[in-house]
């Protein structure tokens with residue numbers, strides 16, 4: 001076993017208890033991370049349309065994927081904030097103030113660097129990994145400036161949520177905070193912003209919106225087999241909800257809204 005392999009085996013062992021119940025929902029466990037890596041690796045070499053093909057170092061991707069959920073795990077999330085506050089106490093002058101979001105970003109950086117101790121990564125590689133972990137939830141890719149590892153992580157993380165495992169992960173993840181659907185107004189989905197989601201039906205549309213957000217057509221081609229299953233599932237789910245609630249089935253309007261210009265690819269007529 002090489003030193004790098006030993007490092008990864010130990011890192012997985014350290015992180016596994018923080019991912020998955022009771023510290024994080026099922027679906028955000030170490031297996032999600034393994035699938036993200038697998039999908040991101042399968043995206044290597046795709047054309048990003050900016051005179052650039054997707055390329056990255058596999059070990060950097062592995063480290064970024066292993067660490068990308070740390071802020072959202074209950075146990076690690078607490079440490080992230082503590083670490084950000086500690087840094088602020090030691091580096092900011094009196095009167096300087098950072099909000100929780102900024103403190104968390106600093107905390108993530110500190111914690112990632114902590115977990116990368118002994119990894120043998122260069123300073124540049126560590127910077128790319130820290131950046132990928134911090135930036136992976138951002139809204140849009142910057143295909144000219146984002147590192148390959150960040151783009152690959154974002155592709156893997158999104159596509160893993162699109163297929164059957166993604167469908168059950170959404171229910172597992174929101175099960176404690178959202179109802180399945182709104183009995184009186186099940187269709188016409190509302191905000192897909194995290195924290196404002198009221199139903200798991202709406203959460204599914206958050207993922208439907210990601211199809212257009214994938215960085216290029218080649219990434220969409222990778223996602224399509226999972227997406228076809230998702231669309232089929234959603235149409236069947238909507239039939240059941242419409243029948244149970246006694247309201248008109250308006251799922252196609254919701255799909256059209258979420259998929260935008262890509263709706264025609266999945267048109268049922």
Ligand SMILES: [Fe+2]
Pocket residue numbers: 032036068069157
């Ligand atoms: Fe993730």
